[in-house]
Amino acid sequence: MKKSIILAISAAAFLLGSVASYACTNLIVGKKASVDGSVICTYNCDGFGFAAFLNFSAPGRHAPGEMIAVRRGWGPNAQVNYIPQAEYTYSVASLMNENQVSIVETTWDGRKELHNKEGWLGYFELMGITLQRARTAREAIEIMHNLVQEYGYCDTGESFAVCDKNEAWIMELIGKGPDRKGAVWVAMRVPDDCITAYANASRIRQFPQVAKVSKADKKRGFCVVEGECMYSADVISFAREMGYYDGPDKDFSFREAYGPLDFGAIRYCEARVWSFFRHHYNTEVMDSYLPFLGGDMTEHDALPLWIKPDAPVSYRDIQNDMRDHYEGTALDMTADVSAGPWASPYRNQPVNYEAPDGTKMFRERPIGCQQSGMTMVCRMRSWLPDAVGGISYFNMDDANMVAYVPVYCGINRIPDPFRRENNNIREFSTESAFWMCNFVANMIYPRYSAMIGDLRDAQTELEDYYEQDQAKVEEAVAKMTPAEISDFLTTKTIAYTDKMMKRWDKLAKFLIVKHNDQIMLPSKDGELVPGRHTSPAYAPAFRQAVKDLTGNRYVKPE
Numbered sequence: 035m036k037k038s039i040i041l042a043i044s045a046a047a048f049l050l051g052s053v054a055s056y057a058c059t060n061l062i063v064g065k066k067a068s069v070d071g072s073v074i075c076t077y078n079c080d081g082f083g084f085a086a087f088l089n090f091s092a093p094g095r096h097a098p099g100e101m102i103a104v105r106r107g108w109g110p111n112a113q114v115n116y117i118p119q120a121e122y123t124y125s126v127a128s129l130m131n132e133n134q135v136s137i138v139e140t141t142w143d144g145r146k147e148l149h150n151k152e153g154w155l156g157y158f159e160l161m162g163i164t165l166q167r168a169r170t171a172r173e174a175i176e177i178m179h180n181l182v183q184e185y186g187y188c189d190t191g192e193s194f195a196v197c198d199k200n201e202a203w204i205m206e207l208i209g210k211g212p213d214r215k216g217a218v219w220v221a222m223r224v225p226d227d228c229i230t231a232y233a234n235a236s237r238i239r240q241f242p243q244v245a246k247v248s249k250a251d252k253k254r255g256f257c258v259v260e261g262e263c264m265y266s267a268d269v270i271s272f273a274r275e276m277g278y279y280d281g282p283d284k285d286f287s288f289r290e291a292y293g294p295l296d297f298g299a300i301r302y303c304e305a306r307v308w309s310f311f312r313h314h315y316n317t318e319v320m321d322s323y324l325p326f327l328g329g330d331m332t333e334h335d336a337l338p339l340w341i342k343p344d345a346p347v348s349y350r351d352i353q354n355d356m357r358d359h360y361e362g363t364a365l366d367m368t369a370d371v372s373a374g375p376w377a378s379p380y381r382n383q384p385v386n387y388e389a390p391d392g393t394k395m396f397r398e399r400p401i402g403c404q405q406s407g408m409t410m411v412c413r414m415r416s417w418l419p420d421a422v423g424g425i426s427y428f429n430m431d432d433a434n435m436v437a438y439v440p441v442y443c444g445i446n447r448i449p450d451p452f453r454r455e456n457n458n459i460r461e462f463s464t465e466s467a468f469w470m471c472n473f474v475a476n477m478i479y480p481r482y483s484a485m486i487g488d489l490r491d492a493q494t495e496l497e498d499y500y501e502q503d504q505a506k507v508e509e510a511v512a513k514m515t516p517a518e519i520s521d522f523l524t525t526k527t528i529a530y531t532d533k534m535m536k537r538w539d540k541l542a543k544f545l546i547v548k549h550n551d552q553i554m555l556p557s558k559d560g561e562l563v564p565g566r567h568t569s570p571a572y573a574p575a576f577r578q579a580v581k582d583l584t585g586n587r588y589v590k591p592e
């Protein structure tokens with residue numbers, strides 16, 4: 035038996051396996067909802083204490099009998115299982131393959147008793163193996179079904195955005211419990227003119243169904259409502275078997291059966307979806323859902339699964355949506371005394387905590403958060419050659435604190451700052467994208483409102499440059515052979531990454547000088563200029579809280 039061990043998948047699965055609950059956010063845009071016809075999906079991969087480096091696997095043709103090693107766990111006690119390799123595998127850069135198929139995810143626990151720890155495949159292995167084999171989003175969904183049927187699924191409830199250059203699909207999947215292979219799942223095509231999102235909660239309720247599950251459906255294990263929906267043939271019957279549902283098939287809700295909402299799923303998860311929708315839809319309508327976000331289901335018991343945005347959405351809009359902290363809404367994290375003296379959207383305490391008097395408390399959980407290990411915006415474009423049409427805008431750390439670097443799906447190697455060996459979570463390095471981004475971010479976190487403007491200048495400068503350079507890249511590629519295209523796009527991606535690293539090194543040095551000793555030296559266009567320093571004021575809510583809590587102690591006499 036010839037063995038082929040896919041280390042990138044196993045290592046990534048280990049790292050991402052440590053991600054905290056309520057950890058990831060996906061935003062999805064259909065091609066007619068975007069400004070230019072792109073299909074877009076995103077991924078903030080959140081969790082403390084890990085660096086999610088950029089993965090790459092080369093394409094290849096494989097001999098009969100070649101096997102893939104799938105590792106569960108880590109160290110000497112890790113379980114290793116082998117599954118047959120495909121005859122041909124596509125290259126994968128990050129979470130997009132050479133066909134512009136992308137898969138991103140977000141986890142929800144769902145029914146605890148459906149967790150099958152003995153399954154061979156976790157969500158990240160499932161994504162990685164599927165990307166190596168899929169030509170389209172629909173094919174990817176079928177491959178994922180076949181893999182879990184054959185080898186078992188070992189994680190809890192999961193939502194996937196499965197996209198290609200023409201379509202965006204959302205897929206919800208959960209296992210069947212100990213000693214049972216397979217999974218129950220539903221996948222729905224996002225209407226081309228709509229946007230949707232996932233944030234660690236099940237969202238699919240009722241879905242289109244075939245008139246009758248046929249013998250052919252049962253044999254292959256899933257049903258197809260052409261162009262609209264795919265679902266496991268037993269998704270309803272299994273819920274009946276487990277006692278989760280006893281009503282008519284037509285009223286069956288995947289979410290209510292397998293991932294019912296509680297307050298945490300609404301406020302920490304659905305609220306992120308609400309905020310994304312609010313950016314692109316009538317704010318008065320979206321604000322009518324505020325009672326629901328507080329746990330009151332009198333008027334609304336769910337957000338829409340998707341919405342048609344008021345105006346077409348650009349990938350730059352989506353990049354900024356990934357940085358959201360509810361600014362300008364009733365949940366604005368920068369606007370009350372908990373934001374501290376520097377109007378910070380970040381919170382150090384857990385999502386759930388207690389006040390000194392024992393009162394149970396919670397904090398908001400926004401799309402943007404400091405614990406991101408990496409962030410990406412995947413953009414798929416049908417009118418361009420695949421190699422250049424597919425771009426993962428990528429960086430390591432909090433989306434709010436980084437510049438998104440274009441990584442083309444047609445590259446043949448990873449830029450050094452994004453490579454696994456250069457991103458040791460326990461050793462700082464100026465050669466590491468993770469550490470350079472965190473170096474800057476951790477200077478800004480303590481004095482957010484005073485310093486974030488300097489980062490925004492550098493961020494915008496880089497992202498504007500990358501955007502403006504794309505036309506030249508596309509023009510150059512049109513005159514090249516496939517081999518030339520791959521080398522050219524690899525060189526470009528490396529140059530883009532190098533430019534980011536140099537700009538962030540400059541930014542780090544600029545910040546320490548401009549803001550030394552908690553003052554601000556004058557600057558313009560990222561450079562210091564002559565003039566006196568200033569002492570920035572605390573946030574208004576904090577100043578008022580100081581006055582209210584200290585009485586006359588700091589009131590200046592007339």
